[in-house]
Structure formats: C-alpha cells, structure tokens
Amino acid sequence: MQQKSFDINEILANFSLNGEYIDSDVVNNGHINSTFVLDFKCEDGSIMNYILQQINTSVFKNSDQLMQNIVTVSAHLRKAIIQNGGNPERENLNVIFTKNDKPYYVDREGRHWRCYNYISDSYTCQRIDNPEIFYNAAKAFGKFQCMLADFPIDTLHETIPNFHNTISRFEDLKKAVNDDVAGRAGGIKEEIRFAFDREADTGVLIALAESGVLPLRVTHNDTKLNNVMFDKHSHEGICVIDLDTVMPGLSLYDFGDSIRFGASTADEDEQDVTKVSLDLELFEHYVNGYLAAAGKSLWQSEVDYLPFSAKLLTMECGMRFLTDYLNGDTYFRTNYPEHNLVRCRTQFALVADIERKMEIMSEITSKVYRGL
C-alpha cells in the first residue's frame, strides 16, 4: 500500500499532546498499519515522544470496535501491571484520546489515526542474536496471556473474523488458486502442492477446541518478536504491543506464531531458502520462558500441542502470503512484486524443517514441562 501524503499538523491538532511538534520518523516494522514516532518539545526543553499510527481500514474494517477492544484490554493490563508493582507508562500501551474524547481521529481524507505513549529506553528486535532475548520475549508473551486470563472474553469484538481459522485460510487459498486473478498460479505449482498436501493439518486445533480439549483464552494472535519492547538496560521484555488482534483464541496460536518468526534461522523474506531452518536452541529458550511464565495455567493438552502449533502457524502464514501473491498483493505491504512469494517460500521451508524436527521438539517440550 503506497502511503499518500497527509497533513500531520491537522492530525496532531486533534489530539491532547504535550509540547510542540518537532519531527516524525517512520517505523518500518509492520506489514499492515503505518507507524510514526513523533518528537515533541516540552516547555522545559526536553523531548517527549509519542506513537502515531494510521489504521489500515481495509484490513480492520471497524475502527470503533477495534479501538474499543484496545482501550478495554489496555485498561485491564494497566490495572494488572499496577497490582504487580509495575510501571504502566512503560509496560503498557496507553491510548491517547482526541480532544473530542475519541480513541481515534478521522482526517479530512477519511483516514483513521490513533496515538499512544512512547515506551522510553526500549528497543524492538527483528531477529534474535542473543538467545536470552528470546527467552525474555517468551516470558513477556506468557505474562501477557496470564494478565488477560480474567478479562471478560465475551466483550471482545472479532476484529478480523476467522483470523487463525486455518481451515478458512485454506479455503481462501483454494479460491485464490481457482480465481487466479493475477495470472500467477501457473508459475507456483510446487508451492500450491506443498500447501494442498497438508490440508489434513488445517483442522487439527479447531477440532480440539470444538470438543473442549483445548480452552478458549484471550490471546494476542500476532506474537512476532517485533511486537515486544525490550528494556535497553535489563533486556527484559517489558511491553507487548500491537493489540489489534487481541481476540478469543488458543494459547497455541500465540506460541506457534512466536516460534514461526523468532526461532527461524532466517528472515521472513530471506530469498535463499537454504538458510531457513528451525533453531532448536532458540525453540528451547522460548519453551523455557513461555512455560516459566504461563506453564502452570496451561492445560496438559496445550503443552502437548506446542510443537505442532509451530508447524501449523508457520503453514498458515505461508498460505496467507501465497494467497495474497495469487490475489495480486492486496493485503500485506510488499516492497517488490515477488515479495509475498518469497515470504511464502521461507515459511514452507520452515514447515518442512519443523516436520523433520517434530520429535525432538516434543522431547524438549516434555523435558521443560516436567522440570517446572
């Protein structure tokens, strides 16, 4: 999606922010929304930062519901953080309301904007170079899940219906192959076959959830490594961000998606797929951190399916990239024509490697769980 120019002064004039606007920087992390860090000069001369984000309204179709989820979830987290003796200004995303007391602003062109506090002295990671950091990310996501365990799940809106319904993601792929609107299906038979061969996997977790073997929880649903802010000094994962897809879901969605992104030896859009594999050491670090934070509240069935969830969520994401490639790149932000195909290939290479390592991943998981 090409970013059209916008009048930042018009937007900022509508939020209650302290100080004088100086400058902004684009944050090039996500595939969906557009994010900016703002510099504001305070009266005492110090610089204060805020986050400004343009909501992608073709992905999130109902900004009222989206922001209602975020406001209630972040208020709930704020309470839990205070109860735990934490600092809610650094450990939580707090929505900054408009001067009309709305959680987002609609500009003259109809674009939707929201504003958050900036988490000072922190950083995000695109890739793990110190396994300790991955352990810390796991603890942060595990803790996030625990803090939301008593959130009233029925009050949440489904911001993207069937988000992690892998059966419906598979149906989307089949439709995209049949429609072939961009005329690309002929050139990617191997990738299509790879996905079609694994259709049986798509319904596994859904069936377990429907039969009550897996519990429905409030989950984050987009647990990429770059959705955790780490403290610059302690390197602890202090704040989980990107609350757009907090919805009822399975803990396994969050665990699996974290492994998909963070335990891969290569970037999501690495062009050389021979570089892609599942790093077992990183996997073990994540299992350790996640079970340390959330293990006691998990059901045995959830623990049993942790390795499988890594495979399924990687498969699902690969299918989504493939579907978008076939549809002519209408969903994920892309930088070049084959970008979604390249992303799909890394995901499928990772699936193949996880399949080879499934047994050892199960052994690691059982060992860590026994040691809790």
Ligand code: GN1
């Ligand atoms: C998108 O916005 P971002 O980059 O955090 C996507 C996730 C995918 C991810 C793949 C709302 O996340 O579901 O797993 O890209 N978010 C949405 O990198 O579709």
Ligand code: MG
């Ligand atoms: Mg996101």
